[in-house]
Amino acid sequence: MINCIIVDDEEHAIEVIQHYLKSVAEIKILATFTNPIDALGFLSINTIDLIFLDIHMPEISGIDFIKTINNRNAQVILTTAYKDFATTGFDLEVVDYLVKPIPLTRFLQALTKAQKIIHAKKNNFQISLNDDDYFMVKTEAKGKMLKINIAEIDFIEGMKNYLAFHHNGIRTLALLTMKDVEERLPKNKFIRVQKSFIIALNKITSIDGNRIVLKGVSAEILIGETYRKNFLDVMKHKLIS
Structure with a gap:
């Protein structure tokens, strides 16, 4: 319906x-x-x-x-x-x-x-919400569905009509949009930091100005101005004085 x-x-x-x-x-x-x-x-x-x-x-x-x-x-x-x-x-x-x-x-x-x-x-997009959360996504390969464990996701990158899931050292393309996944990801585990990037909070190793460094990830991810306040507010809650 x-x-x-x-x-x-x-x-x-x-x-x-x-x-x-x-x-x-x-x-x-x-x-x-x-x-x-x-x-x-x-x-x-x-x-x-x-x-x-x-x-x-x-x-x-x-x-x-x-x-x-x-x-x-x-x-x-x-x-x-x-x-x-x-x-x-x-x-x-x-x-x-x-x-x-x-x-x-x-x-x-x-x-x-x-x-x-x-x-x-x-x-194209299904999610299982249990102790071992994962996505099942339809990839760019016709008819192929792939399981992506949420715990293994480093970041998600928007690429026009596709999303690139960077997880467990590999990249998987899926015919989805940022809107499709943003509301369905656990809010306590992921955050959108700019128009084209959602990152896993537990993969952050440092924040240098507007630059976010993720564990094991060489790509440079910058904080977008629109998302900066929300990101910094979330980080403040995790800060130990």
Whole structure:
């Protein structure tokens, strides 16, 4: 089942999408919102797979809405009466951009694309949470699944459409994004230090200015400005005075 919400300041636009989704058994509409602020509150406490999102809304635009969501895992289909923001939308990694009035065939094309992405992510990444935590990831080799022990991960590097897991002296490429793994890694064991790097806290051997040194790792990892305060706060809790 794919859980979705609809965010649009026009009731009629919401009704059109609801009508289109009636025939799609796999999609469950958890809520609809004419106020995007209410939608943000809902997202903070609920897990959503797909968002149908209007761009032009009085309280906050759809573009700013996407930027406001932290660690977004949900896929987004933008809906609007204007074509002006198509490029901006795709820069924010939305699934599709639908111009109102939305024809049913075009709507179903976008929905099918979203379904494929959501299913691929769910199938490509599984995690077992027990005393011997590990990932099962689908690698770049067709049909190959590989077990990666969490305790052996040094760091994870973002590489456009792939992630590189650096673990136990090797590197494994998986068709995933940073968003796919960040929320599902143990918060007490891993931390994101810049846009393209998540590191294992127990592998840190020293911090030299903005440079992090990891045990047995020659790669230089720098602390990104956006992530610096959170990283230093975490390190302060581990500091013995």
